[in-house]
Amino acid sequence: MKLVTATAILSFAASGASAQNQCAAGKTIDDGVLTVATGNPAYYPWVMDDAPESKQGFEAAVAYAVAERMGFADDQVTWVRSSFDQAIQPGAKDFDFNLQQYSITPERDEIVDFSAPYYSAAMAVLTRQVIVDLGAEANIDALRSLKWGADANTTAVPMLAEVIAPESDPLLYGDNADVVEAMKAGQIDAALFDLPTALYLSAVVLDDGVILGQFPAERSESPDQFGMLLEEGNPLKECIDAAIAEMTADGSLAAIEAEWLSETTGVPVIQ
Amino acid sequence: MALADQGGQGTGRPAPGPTRRQIYEAEVRRRSNLIAAGSTLTVLILLIVLIPMAPGWEGVKKSFFNAEVFARTFPGLLEAFLLDVAIFAWSAPLIFILGLLIALCRDVRKPALYPLRLFGILYTDIFRGIPVILVIYLVGFGVPGLGLPRPWNSPYIWGTVALVLTYAAYVAEVFRTGIESIHQSQRSAAASLGLSSSDTMRFVILPQAIRRVVPANMNLFIALQKDVALLSFIGPVEIFRQAGVYKSLLANFTPYVGAALIFLAITIPATRYADYLLAKQSKARS
Structure with missing residues (x-):
């Protein structure tokens, strides 16, 4: 297994197509390609027109932005579909990360891994x-x-x-x-x-x-935060977390949110 | 697997005791029981030893057989199961009645009443041909969508209607086979005694027919007990939905295993009872 990965990395590095940063290299299920899962169908405003490849929609845009920070060009991102049950079933996953408004909870975190939150949902x-x-x-x-x-x-x-x-x-x-x-x-x-x-x-x-x-998201004791779902123990988690942390710090995550989820402001708050 | 041969053969006994043949047969029985027990045990041990050796076993165990999750969710599942039992309890008599009526429609022999017969045929064709879940969706959301006021738009009412419509079609077919299994000569005999055709059906045919198909109907009602869970698709939080909620919150499939166990606790005894009735019936016939 290790040998296979090692050879794959070597052959990949030799091919010269490598664009991944240090962190993500060799950690994806298919080398040089980031496989992202979303719902079937994926809903507005998370993904527009059920076509995540178009980069349109909040989660599609976030996925491409995170991929870019990890060194994957747009054409190195492929999409698969998955249900919630498929995402949490034991065994090998067919995606690197899965984003479809998964709320991070401690119980879920025992079975699968979550990235740092990319959205706090009211x-x-x-x-x-x-x-x-x-x-x-x-x-x-x-x-x-x-x-x-x-x-x-x-x-x-x-x-x-x-x-x-x-x-x-x-x-x-x-x-x-x-x-x-x-x-x-x-x-x-x-x-x-x-x-x-x-x-x-x-x-x-x-x-x-x-x-x-x-x-408001802060109301309940444990605010509802969306995270990307990964297989338990996936080494890619630290790369994704780093990318999200960067995007949070430089405001680009907030910019994506403003672009796709701006209507959420102005809804009255329940007392 | 070494089986000690303790043959009791050759010990001729006087007449009151078991004959040599009986002794021999008892020995054969004992031996096959031992072999059956031995092979069952071997298979069980192999399963218990081999399955945990699979590379993904730890993950499967954590997701499907998690003792902590089981203990946490089982009481809630048991409580939700009461709703399944209730839905079953009020559906079953309705299914019995409607099924019988449809079966009677199909047995109508007067030419003028042919439309009834046609209705019976169409009814069973349609409702046996559509998956239960589709009927539940169509009736459960569709009919209340016409604008019925509360409480008449309740998913409990229309979900029950959907179950009754579907299962009555199956039960009607079972009743029909029962009715047709009563020999024509009985109708002729009843007619010669001066019974009207409806009296013949009521006092001669049905009492025999219904009794004859009890085991077949038992099987249908066992299936119904499981299909009650499909009502969860239109809202009621019965055991399947409750298990789904737990599954989603805990990202763990163990609640489904718990639900399966609860179903088994009901359906296995019921299945055994149906088998017993069948065996008794075939013995009585032979």
């Missing part, structure tokens, strides 16, 4: 105009009496129980589309999403979608 309440007309308000007491839903695979589920503690048990679904469908069917009044996702759903998917308000 949670937002998505509802419909009819519910607002019926008197739903952006305060905890009013929210408590609503019928809630959430995507079962997200940290919105514990957040719902902790921060809002609804009077009736929430209904949980397999993905965003199902939550929206239940909302259209009137089976739930409101749902909790990360803010950019909630903005997308209210603007594009729901005809009468309304963002009632947001819980």
Whole structure:
């Protein structure tokens, strides 16, 4: 195994195509290529038009920026698709890192590795105009009496129980589309999403979608931060962390965020 | 595997004791039991020794058989399973009734009532042909989407309707085979006694037919017990969804293993009971 890697590095270095910095060289699953995974489909505004290769969308842009810092040119980045379950299953991974709004939690960190956070997500309440007309308000007491839903695979589920503690048990679904469908069917009044996702759903998917308000990222004891998911013990982690630290320090990460997630400012905060 | 040969052959005994043949057969039985036990044990030991030798075993163990995660999530799973039991309990009688009605539709023999028969045929064709999960999605989201007010748009109601619609098609087919297995001569005999055709069905055919297909229906209801978990797709937090929530929060598949164990605790006894009924029935027939 080591021998193979060593020869691969040698032959690669000899070919002269190497552009990786010291850190990342030889640590990717395919030498000289960075394999990045995203969701299937990948959603706006994280990836535009489900086409991460276009570099359009927040996560696509972050992935290319991190790749560039590690010395991978744009054409040295390939994309694969993965579900959450595929990302956490034991065994070899088919990606170097996987970014699709994975919240970093200590429990998840025991099974897989996370990079340093690249985004701090506020949670937002998505509802419909009819519910607002019926008197739903952006305060905890009013929210408590609503019928809630959430995507079962997200940290919105514990957040719902902790921060809002609804009077009736929430209904949980397999993905965003199902939550929206239940909302259209009137089976739930409101749902909790990360803010950019909630903005997308209210603007594009729901005809009468309304963002009632947001819980700032700092509100809960453990803020919801997105990290890139890596196989447990992946040596590439330190290179990615270094790249993200650099981007945070020189403001380029904030610039990408401003470019793609600027709408998130101006959403009222729930008291 | 050395088996000591303790042959009891050749010891001629007087008539009241076991005959030589019985002694010989007992010996053969004992020996095959020993061999069966021995080979089962060998396979088990090989599995227990070999699987952990696989390179990824540590990872698999941590993700699927994590004792800490198991202990933490099992009580929650058990509680969520009560919802599965409840959904099953109210679905099963409805399925029985609707299945029987559809089967009766298919057995209608009067020409004027042919539309009923056609309905029965179409119904079973359609609902046996669509995967349960699609029916659950279409009915569970589609019908409430028409604008029903709460609580009539509840996913519990429409999810149950979807399960009942699908499973009634299967149960109807089972009832139909039961009805058709009753010989035509019984109908003729009933007619000659002056029974109307509906009385014949009610007092002659159905009591025999329903009894005859009990084991086949048991199998369907075991399958139903598992498919109740599909309702989780439209919202209810039953055991499968609860396990999914734990899986997502802990990035660990152990809760699924826990859920599987809970299902097995119900379905294995039920399967054994169905087998027992089948065996009893085939004995009674032969």
